[in-house]
Amino acid sequence: xxxxxxxxxxxRICLFAALIAALGLIPRIDIPIAAxxxxxxxxxxVMLAGLMLGARAGALSVLLFLFVxxxxxxxxxxxxxxxxxxxxxxxxxxxxxxxGAFLSGLLGRSTGPLSFLRGLAGAFAGGVIAVYAxxxxxxxxxxxxxxxxxxxxxxxxxPGDVLKSLLAAAIAARAGEFGK
Amino acid sequence: xxxxxxxPPTILHRVSAGYKLIAxxxxxxxxxxxxxxxxxxxxxGALLAVYAGFGKPFVRRLAILxxxxxxxxxxxxxxxxxxxxxxxxxxxLRLLVMVLLADxxxxxxxxxxxxxxxxxxxxxxxxxxxxxxxxxFCVAYVIRLVPLLLEQWQLYADAWRxxxxxxxxxxxxxxxxxxxxxxxxxxxxxxxxxxxGASRQ
Numbered sequence: 001x002x003x004x005x006x007x008x009x010x011x012r013i014c015l016f017a018a019l020i021a022a023l024g025l026i027p028r029i030d031i032p033i034a035a036x037x038x039x040x041x042x043x044x045x046v047m048l049a050g051l052m053l054g055a056r057a058g059a060l061s062v063l064l065f066l067f068v069x070x071x072x073x074x075x076x077x078x079x080x081x082x083x084x085x086x087x088x089x090x091x092x093x094x095x096x097x098x099x100g101a102f103l104s105g106l107l108g109r110s111t112g113p114l115s116f117l118r119g120l121a122g123a124f125a126g127g128v129i130a131v132y133a134x135x136x137x138x139x140x141x142x143x144x145x146x147x148x149x150x151x152x153x154x155x156x157x158x159p160g161d162v163l164k165s166l167l168a169a170a171i172a173a174r175a176g177e178f179g180k
Numbered sequence: 181x182x183x184x185x186x187x188p189p190t191i192l193h194r195v196s197a198g199y200k201l202i203a204x205x206x207x208x209x210x211x212x213x214x215x216x217x218x219x220x221x222x223x224x225g226a227l228l229a230v231y232a233g234f235g236k237p238f239v240r241r242l243a244i245l246x247x248x249x250x251x252x253x254x255x256x257x258x259x260x261x262x263x264x265x266x267x268x269x270x271x272x273l274r275l276l277v278m279v280l281l282a283d284x285x286x287x288x289x290x291x292x293x294x295x296x297x298x299x300x301x302x303x304x305x306x307x308x309x310x311x312x313x314x315x316x317f318c319v320a321y322v323i324r325l326v327p328l329l330l331e332q333w334q335l336y337a338d339a340w341r342x343x344x345x346x347x348x349x350x351x352x353x354x355x356x357x358x359x360x361x362x363x364x365x366x367x368x369x370x371x372x373x374x375x376x377g378a379s380r381q
Contacts, residue, residue: 007377008368014318015364018325025330060305067315068322070298071291072184075326078247082184082286087208087278089251142212143251144271149258153251167350175357 013057017065020045021075040077043161046097047127047168050104051119052175058101066094089145092138096131103130108172119169127168128161184286186241190234192288197297200285208278217266220273227280244283245276295319314377332360 023041050058065075074081076094085091108114108122132154139150192200214220231238252272259268289297299312306312336356337348371377 007371008365010314010318010377011321011364011368011371012361014321014325015360017318018322018329019360021322021326022329022333025326026333063305064315064318064322067298067302068319071294071319072286072289073291073323074184080244080247083204083282084244084279084286087275087282088248089255089275139251139255143255143275144259144267145255146258146262149254149261153254171353171357174354175361 009057012053013061013064016045016049016053016058016061017068020049020062020065021068021073024075024077041164042077043097043100043127043131044164044168046101046131047104047123047165048172050101050106050126051108051114051122051168051172053105054109055102055105058105059098062097062101066097089139089143090135092142093131093135095138096134099134100126100131102126104168108169114172116169116173119172120165123165123168123172124162127165128158183291184283185290186237186287188235188237190238190288192234192284195288197289197293200289201297204282204285207281211274211277211281214274215267215270217269217273220270220277223277224273224280227277227284230284231280238287241283241287242280245279248275248279291319317376329360332356332363
């Protein structure tokens, strides 16, 4: 890998980390599709990082974002941040973002060029299934909520996250047309 | 952009970041093992006293607990159903203690100190071609990019409003993405021109 492409890769990893942060800071009214659905837009950024950067760079992008949050920047939705968020009951979802982005990229990109359907499969498997698996496991084991209750509590967010998978796939497929 | 660091310095500000992080890790593990409600309540009481003792900005930061209430309530109810009220109370107290403890470290440690302390943990990333010097650049760059991205989106939204009179919608998303990817390309070129990262190739 030469110096040029490695700088471009680095900048893109940072760009998507910043995008996840920006999505948490947008006032809810400005999110075009959010009408009434309980969502934070940040998982959209996680799915997009995987889909548009690929598995490894996408996961690194999320890792960088979480690192900046851990350092004390209030970049999570609602101005949360610092080390405290990694000790809270919903920390599993944050950790789940890393395999989430990886899986999004793996399924969305590895079998051929990005299309809407491939993107949707990747975004759903990564951004929903992988993230929920980590989030539910943390709620159940660390926070002591119990498996059944954790699953029920998490199901509230499913409609919003399905919507975000669709949106992420659509954006990634469209943005691909604009080229690199 | 303002971080979560609190300025009026306290005793904790003088302790090095590494020790604070190790203490946090150890105390959190210990905390996970305590099942006794009285001991956990005493820990929480002691922590609250520390917050109160450190002054107003610290007390105001207790607001970080507010978004946790729905989850805490769900955990409490679920624990009462599957176990008893004692383990339910213990779960909630344990979470409160761990969150407040972690935030104490965040509030008393500058970003640079935290970054230096966490650097050894990031060393495995070298396998993926990310050296620790580059991580410093990335952190600063991400923090600068966030307001830049919000500004870019605002620009598109304003242009849309001025021309259509409607609220900005999904149509702006694709050109916005094309624009920020082009911006990333320009920034990468600027880094190349300055020879950033070239010595390692």
